[in-house]
Amino acid sequence: MDRYQSFLKSYWGYDDFRGVQREIIESICAGKDTLGLMPTGGGKSITFQVPALCMSGICIVVTPLIALMQDQVMALRRRGIKATAVYSGMSREEIVTALDNCILGDYKLLYASPERLQSELFQTKLHHMRVSFIAVDEAHCISQWGYDFRPSYLDIALIRRIVPHAPVLALTASATPEVVKDIQKQLLFREGSKVVRMSFERPNLTYIVRKSHDKPHDLLHILRSVNGSAIVYTRNRQQTHELAGLLLAEGITATNYHAGLASHEKTLRQEAWLRDEYRVMVATNAFGMGIDKADVRLVVHVECPDSPEAYFQEAGRAGRDGAQSYAVLLFEERDGQKLLRRIAETYPKMDAIRDVYEHVCYYLQMAMGDGQDVTREFNLGEFCYQYRHFPVLVVNSLELLSNAGFIEYRRDDEVISRLMFTLQRDQLYRLRRANASEDVLIQALLRKYTGLFSQYVYIEEALLAHETGLTQEAVYHALRDLSGEGVLDYIPSKKTDFIKFVTRRVERDEIVLPDSVYADRKRQYKQRIEAMLMYCLDDQVCHSTFLLNYFGEQGAKECGKCEVCRSNQNTEAANDRMREHFLAQLRQGPLSPKDLNYDGFPRDAYAEVIKTLVDQEQVVLNATLQFALPAGEA
Secondary structure, eight states, X not given: OOHHHHHIIXXXXXXXXXXXXXXXXXXXXXXXXXXXXXXXXXXXXXXXXXXXXXXXSEEEEEOSXXXXXXXXXXXHHHTTOOEEEXXXXXXXXXXXXXXXXXXXXXXXXXXXXXXXXXXHHHHHHHTXXXXXXXXXXXXXGGOTTSTTOOGGXXXXXXXXXXXXXXXXXXXXXXXXXXXXXXXXXXXXXXXXXEEEEOOOOOXXXXXXXXXXXOHHHHHHHHHHHSOSEEEEEOSSHHHHHHHHHHHHHTXXXXXXXXXXXXXXXXXXXXXXXHTTSSSEEEEOTTSOTTOOOTTEEEEEESSOOSSHHHHHHHHTTSOTTSSXXXXXXXXXXXXXXXXXXXXXXXXXXXXXXXXXXXXXXXXXXXXXXXXXXXXXXXXXXXXXXXXTOOHHHHHHHHHHHHHTTSEEEEEEEXXXXXXXXXXXXXXXXXXXXXXXXXXXXXXXXXXXXXXXXXXXXXXXXXXXXXXXXXXXXXXXXXXXXXXXXXXXXXXOOEEEEEEEESSOOOOGGGOOOOTTTTHHHHHHHHHHHHHHHHXXXXXXXXXXXXXXXXXXXXXXXXXXXXXXXXXXXXXXXXXXXXXXXHHHHHTTOOBOGGGOOOTTSOHHHHHHHHHHHHHTTSSEEOTTSOEEOOTTOO
16 A cells, blocks of 8 residues: 555545546646546545645645535544635634644645635735645636636636745646636646546436426426435526425425525535435535535436536536436426526626616715725625616626626625634633533533634534534524633624625726626637537437537547437437338339338338438439349349
8 A cells, every 4th residue: 555545545444546536646746737637526625635645734725615615624624634724704813823823733734715815914824834735626717718717716826926836736527628728827837737637428327308398297207217316406596495395295305405595504404415314405506516425316407507517517416426327407498598598697788787886886885986905795685676686687797897807796605603712621621600501512512623722613503403402593592602701702604795896996987898708708608508508409419428529528439328329229220120121122123212112111211211322322223213232232
């Protein structure tokens, strides 16, 4: 067992690596800039967590998903690996403590949201860290041509200049050849860099597009036809409630999940689904990132995603254990028009974008020429009601204004609850609590979490409620009381939108979006929409082959299992039968077209078979314009 394998076995319990994991690890440990292309479920986190342990210093992990980084930090700490995170929503004191721990405390992984990278505090502290390498998760976000481009990712180039010796490991599960080249360019890959590709082919996953006239009826039919755990994706929060309710009424255990749920409620539902207390999770695309459930047998999309990249990632959450699984997309006739309408919704007209900017300035009381670097909380619902805007228009306009550098819009920032004891351990042990609930709660905290006296630790009120027998509400109030008494510092979870003015407020007419933000991106978005429509409507190309070709894997074999392959197989078999029937007639002698015996075969299809045989010179027209076999073959 070599060193890499030893760490894998000791901390994760696995005997060996999967796929291209080892190749990626060996490349980054050799100091090479490395791009790893791995499908969803390929085990990306292992490729930076193992080398972080092997190499001296600390690995900086850049990821855009706050909930995911919090989950991974907690999971690493449970394994005895020192890891921490900094992201939007933390106080300055918390960030300073976390970064100082990374400088002095022998930490192995520091997770950071891309927005943190540009802060002066982060960059100052980074100068004093011994950085082993930089890992960039969801690396397609740095590409202007990627489906989920985020301008904040461009700041990764800044920290490369601060720690020029540190190689970069970029990881993504969805990148076209154009995006692969752009990732390397934007991340300043050096000579001798390496691209490690794992085939995106999933032989155990059958992709199906089902033409539907009644999606709820078809969803029930599919769930009753395929056993096992399932995810049902839909586009809006209300539909997750409605479909989960329908499934429950039909005797199928189901719950729902979306970004609007409270943090503890998300945790409860996710954990219950992972334990198979619910068979089906009905969710928006807020669900799935970092979810480790290998035995999902079925992923159904009730609404069509707006890109093959998004669909491939979400569908790929089925069958990670290698067993036969299904990804089904329900598609009805009006879905095509709905998809095309998203282009105008995602890229509103410039006048509408300028209106939103001006109204936001009024709403946040920002005077002309003021506001640079000012951050304010933003209530989307209240704003839309006050200024009579549709939420979709507002959100997309704010995203475009963010990409153009006028503002920074952070939507639904959610921070998991965290706490740190302010009393020292010996003081705490000498303390005699009059409130029995608080005493039980302190004991549960000390049993379940480590590091509580030296740093803020993420906690889950639902877990503490389970441990203590208290209700979640009682846990919350007890922690608030302990915080007020100076025993600990408790920061409850919070979900808020923020708008930061990156520049001073400008006149309405000064709002101009460059082509790289608006016109070019709109054209690319339209191309992805059209590709997704082609995936749904093309009844000649195998779905697996279509997706693999889209991601640059040429020469992919047909899966033989999707409805397109089955239809093609049936057509080919029927053509073979018609071909043999026609040739059998000609073996009896030449035939004029009017004397042909079709024997019940469709005449159009039969005529197409005859035309093919004539084109291939397996059949000829003789001088009397009769069909005949070539000379010597009668």
